[in-house]
Structures are given as structure tokens and as C-alpha cells.
Amino acid sequence: MNAKSELPSKQALSRRTFLRSTGIGSIALGTLLHGHSANASGAASGTDASSGVIASLHHRPRIKRVIHLCMAGGPSHLETFDYKPTLEKLNGQAMPESMTAGQPIAQLQGRELKVMGPQHPFRPRGDSGLMMCDVLPHTAAHADSLCVIRSMHTEQINHDPAHTFFNTGTAISGRPSMGAWVLYGLGAETENLPGFIVLTSEGGGQSQPISSRQWHSGFLPSQYQGVQLNAAGDPVHYVSNPAGVTHRQQRHVLDAVARINTLRQQQLQDPEIAAKLSTYEMAFRMQTSVPELTDMSDEPQHVVEMYGCTPGDGSFASNCLLARRLAERGVRFIQLYHRGWDHHGGIKKGITTTAKLVDQGTAALLQDLKQRGMLEETLVVWGGEFGRTPMAQGSGRDHHIKGFSLWMAGGGVRAGTAYGATDEFGYNAVENRVHVRDFHATMLHMLGIDHRRFSYKFQGLDFRLTGVEEAHVVKDVLA
Numbered sequence: 001m002n003a004k005s006e007l008p009s010k011q012a013l014s015r016r017t018f019l020r021s022t023g024i025g026s027i028a029l030g031t032l033l034h035g036h037s038a039n040a041s042g043a044a045s046g047t048d049a050s051s052g053v054i055a056s057l058h059h060r061p062r063i064k065r066v067i068h069l070c071m072a073g074g075p076s077h078l079e080t081f082d083y084k085p086t087l088e089k090l091n092g093q094a095m096p097e098s099m100t101a102g103q104p105i106a107q108l109q110g111r112e113l114k115v116m117g118p119q120h121p122f123r124p125r126g127d128s129g130l131m132m133c134d135v136l137p138h139t140a141a142h143a144d145s146l147c148v149i150r151s152m153h154t155e156q157i158n159h160d161p162a163h164t165f166f167n168t169g170t171a172i173s174g175r176p177s178m179g180a181w182v183l184y185g186l187g188a189e190t191e192n193l194p195g196f197i198v199l200t201s202e203g204g205g206q207s208q209p210i211s212s213r214q215w216h217s218g219f220l221p222s223q224y225q226g227v228q229l230n231a232a233g234d235p236v237h238y239v240s241n242p243a244g245v246t247h248r249q250q251r252h253v254l255d256a257v258a259r260i261n262t263l264r265q266q267q268l269q270d271p272e273i274a275a276k277l278s279t280y281e282m283a284f285r286m287q288t289s290v291p292e293l294t295d296m297s298d299e300p301q302h303v304v305e306m307y308g309c310t311p312g313d314g315s316f317a318s319n320c321l322l323a324r325r326l327a328e329r330g331v332r333f334i335q336l337y338h339r340g341w342d343h344h345g346g347i348k349k350g351i352t353t354t355a356k357l358v359d360q361g362t363a364a365l366l367q368d369l370k371q372r373g374m375l376e377e378t379l380v381v382w383g384g385e386f387g388r389t390p391m392a393q394g395s396g397r398d399h400h401i402k403g404f405s406l407w408m409a410g411g412g413v414r415a416g417t418a419y420g421a422t423d424e425f426g427y428n429a430v431e432n433r434v435h436v437r438d439f440h441a442t443m444l445h446m447l448g449i450d451h452r453r454f455s456y457k458f459q460g461l462d463f464r465l466t467g468v469e470e471a472h473v474v475k476d477v478l479a
Contacts, residue, residue, distance in 0.1 A: 053187075057449065058448060063411035065327055065378050067327065067365070068381045069338075070384065071341045072384065072385070073339060074386045078387075081131075081150065081407065083118065087115055093115050094112070095390070097113075099427055104157050107398050116390065125140040130143040136355050136359045139366075145370070145409045147415060147416075149408070150405045151422065151429035153433060154401045155401065165385075168218070175219070176218035176219065182332060183195040183196045183332050184217075184220050185454055186332060193293065193330070194226070194227040196224065198228045198336075201315055201336070203357050205340040205353070207342075219459075220456060293329065304321070307320060307321045307360065319336045321365075324365060324369060341354055341384055346395050379413070382406060387404025403422035412479045414477055419434070419476060441473050442473050451464060452464070
């Protein structure tokens with residue numbers, strides 16, 4: 001038996017005795033979990049998800065957390081936030097060939113391209129006069145709280161790579177998601193729940209699948225990945241103890257595993273061992289915190305009615321209510337996916353159905369956060385992975401990446417405004433264009449992080465959420 005494989009000496013045994021006497025195996029790991037080493041960005045590199053690796057924020061933050069309402073499938077900007085009278089005027093006529101020649105089109109290649117006018121009326125909303133479509137009446141009531149970016153553009157024209165690009169800044173699978181980056185940098189404000197939580201719902205149209213890599217940690221330590229909670233039924237599988245196993249017995253098992261892994265960590269210095277121990281501890285704490293989180297019996301009836309849901313029914317509205325509860329408990333990054341916006345056909349009826357499923361919950365979340373004084377410290381983002389074509393695909397619209405809309409609210413956002421513009425057809429973003437990486441840079445800026453100084457060394461390279469391409473903070477959308 002060589003020296004590396006021999007059992008620890010007296011000193012290690014006394015440490016083990018101390019661990020046994022304290023009953024918390026994780027204490028011995030404290031210095032490992034909180035031990036930091038500087039990386040190329042000047043940030044620290046650690047492994048405890050409850051504390052971020054940026055020891056001192058780069059500038060004063062505007063917000064503490066992000067709630068991303070992800071409309072999966074690509075909602076049409078032309079039936080939500082980008083009114084185009086020209087489309088109404090030219091409805092059914094040929095799309096100018098000069099505009100579309102050589103351009104990436106998902107399913108309309110080689111077909112006759114005809115203009116499709118807006119399928120529902122638009123009108124000015126609020127004191128700001130922000131033009132919004134009738135399909136989102138509850139959200140429209142909050143027009144004066146929204147900053148609509150109408151000049152978004154992206155690089156991937158199909159759903160899965162477009163989701164990957166929006167979440168990670170690249171179409172290459174295996175990179176950290178933006179939620180993982182935020183949690184890695186800032187940590188969570190809670191030790192009893194994961195700092196990055198994901199909820200999903202569906203309905204109203206084609207429900208494109210969502211891969212769990214959209215909230216993965218990539219090459220960051222694994223405890224920074226998002227944790228998906230079930231929208232209905234048990235929120236987390238196996239969160240309850242098996243029959244006949246008490247909480248105290250579960251604690252003893254966890255302590256034993258912690259002691260074994262601590263000894264192994266002393267030999268290997270493998271950060272994933274520390275990451276796994278941190279995850280075990282979080283899972284143990286979630287056995288108490290998750291049931292309390294999802295028991296919404298303490299919510300006043302008027303609040304439940306505002307969201308228009310039965311708590312725990314798996315709907316987007318119920319997820320919005322749960323998102324507010326997560327935010328109250330210190331969760332740093334919350335994503336709500338609603339699958340149902342892929343309207344290749346029947347868009348007039350389909351978008352009405354899908355919008356109705358998300359509209360009231362979205363508006364209630366904004367109102368609830370505002371009433372509790374939380375909106376000013378929260379960034380709420382609403383949008384999809386891309387938009388839809390101004391050309392008809394039968395009775396629907398195809399995928400479109402050259403120009404689309406999203407909105408932001410809260411957190412020092414310039415409210416009641418529209419930023420940027422597409423051309424008269426809603427095809428190309430032409431004014432104050434905002435790339436997905438610009439959105440990432442702006443979000444990090446609002447959290448107090450300079451995206452240029454926030455990196456992680458992997459395989460000899462310093463990786464950033466915003467990549468090596470030039471990304472800009474869109475300061476004109478900030479109050």
C-alpha cells in the first residue's frame with residue numbers, strides 16, 4: 001500500500017472524531033467550500049453555491065434577482081409588441097424579394113412569400129401610449145412599467161439551438177447557462193433552497209421540448225446548475241424520507257457520507273467532491289424548506305384570485321405565484337418556461353389561446369412584486385428564443401431571428417418605453433439593434449457585474465457568458 005492510499009494518521013483520526021462529536025459532516029468541509037482562489041477576472045473561484053465568488057461587486061447593483069418568463073416556441077412580435085401598419089396595408093401581397101433573398105428562413109425556403117398582416121388589433125396603452133396587442137390585456141395594464149426592446153436579434157433559427165444560444169450565449173452545447181453564471185458570481189440569499197430554480201408549463205400551441213441543458217452549469221461546478229421543480233404533484237422527486245426513515249437517521253447517513261468524502265477530498269483535492277457534498281446538504285435542507293414553500297394555504301384569497309389559478313395546478317399562473325414565493329425566500333435566478341408559442345399554423349386563434357394562459361399570471365406577478373416593494377430589486381424579463389416571420393406560412397408564421405421583441409420590468413429599467421425598432425415589415429432590426437449577448441451584458445450590469453471582468457478558466461481559456469465577441473451594456477434602457 002503506497003503512501004497516498006494509506007489511511008489518515010492520528011491527526012486525521014482526531015479530526016474524524018471531532019466530526020462525529022459535532023454531528024455535522026459538512027463542517028470539516030467548510031474551508032474547502034469557502035476557500036477561494038483568484039481567477040483571471042479578479043473574481044474568486046469557490047464551490048459553495050450560497051456565497052458568490054465575486055468578493056466585491058464591480059459597481060452598485062440595481063437588482064438582487066432575475067425572474068425570466070421564457071415564452072418557449074417563439075412568440076410573434078407582430079401579434080404582441082411590434083405594431084406594423086404596413087403589414088395591414090399589404091396583407092396577402094408578395095413580400096419584397098430584395099428583403100428576403102439569401103436570408104435564413106426555417107421552413108419557407110423556396111416557397112412563395114406573402115405578407116401576413118397583424119391578426120389582432122393594437123392600441124396605445126397607459127400614460128406612455130405604448131402600442132400593445134389586444135391578446136395581452138392584463139399585461140397591457142402594466143404598460144407604464146415595461147421597457148419593450150423591439151430590436152432583438154439572434155443567431156440560431158431552430159428552437160433547441162436558439163434556446164441554447166439565448167441561455168448560454170453560444171449554440172455549443174455544454175456551456176454554462178446564464179442562471180448558473182449569475183449564481184456562480186453572486187451566490188444565493190438562501191441556504192435552504194437552490195439559488196437557481198426552473199418551472200415549466202405548457203399549452204396553447206406546439207409544445208417544443210425543453211432540454212435540461214438550458215439550465216445546466218456546464219463547466220462551472222455542478223451545484224450552480226438550475227434545479228427543476230415539478231409544477232404539479234411532489235415538487236421534487238424523493239424529497240421526502242422513505243417510509244420508516246426518520247429525519248435524524250437521514251442526518252446520520254449524510255454525516256457518514258460527508259466524513260468519507262472529506263477523507264477522499266483530502267487525497268484528491270477534486271472540487272466535484274466538495275460540490276457533491278454541498279448538493280447533499282442542500283437536498284437535506286430542502287426536505288424541510290420545499291414543503292413549506294409549496295404549501296400555499298397561507299396565501300390570501302385575493303392574491304390567489306389575482307393570479308387566477310388553483311395553487312399547485314401546474315399552470316403558468318401557479319408557477320408565477322410560486323416564483324414570487326421563491327423570490328421572497330432569496331432565490332437568485334428563477335426561470336418559468338411556457339411551452340406553446342410555436343404557431344406555424346392557425347396563429348390567429350393559437351396566439352389568443354396561448355396568451356390567455358400566461359397573461360393574467362404575468363400581470364399578477366408584476367403587481368404582487370410591486371405591492372410588496374420587491375419589483376424595484378427584481379428584473380423581470382418576458383420573451384422567447386426568437387420571433388416570427390412577417391410572411392405567412394399558411395395560416396401561421398415561421399421562425400424569425402432578424403428582429404423580435406422582449407420586455408423588461410423592475411430593477412431600474414426605463415419604464416413605459418420602447419427601445420429600438422424593426423423595419424416597416426417587422427423583418428430586420430434596424431434601429432438600436434440589441435444582440436442576445438448585449439442583453440446578457442445588460443443583465444449582468446444590473447446585478448453589479450462587469451461582464452468583461454467576469455470569467456472562468458476552463459481548458460486553458462477564460463470563458464465569459466458574453467463570449468469573446470463585443471457585447472454592450474444597453475444603457476439607454478436603464479433609468
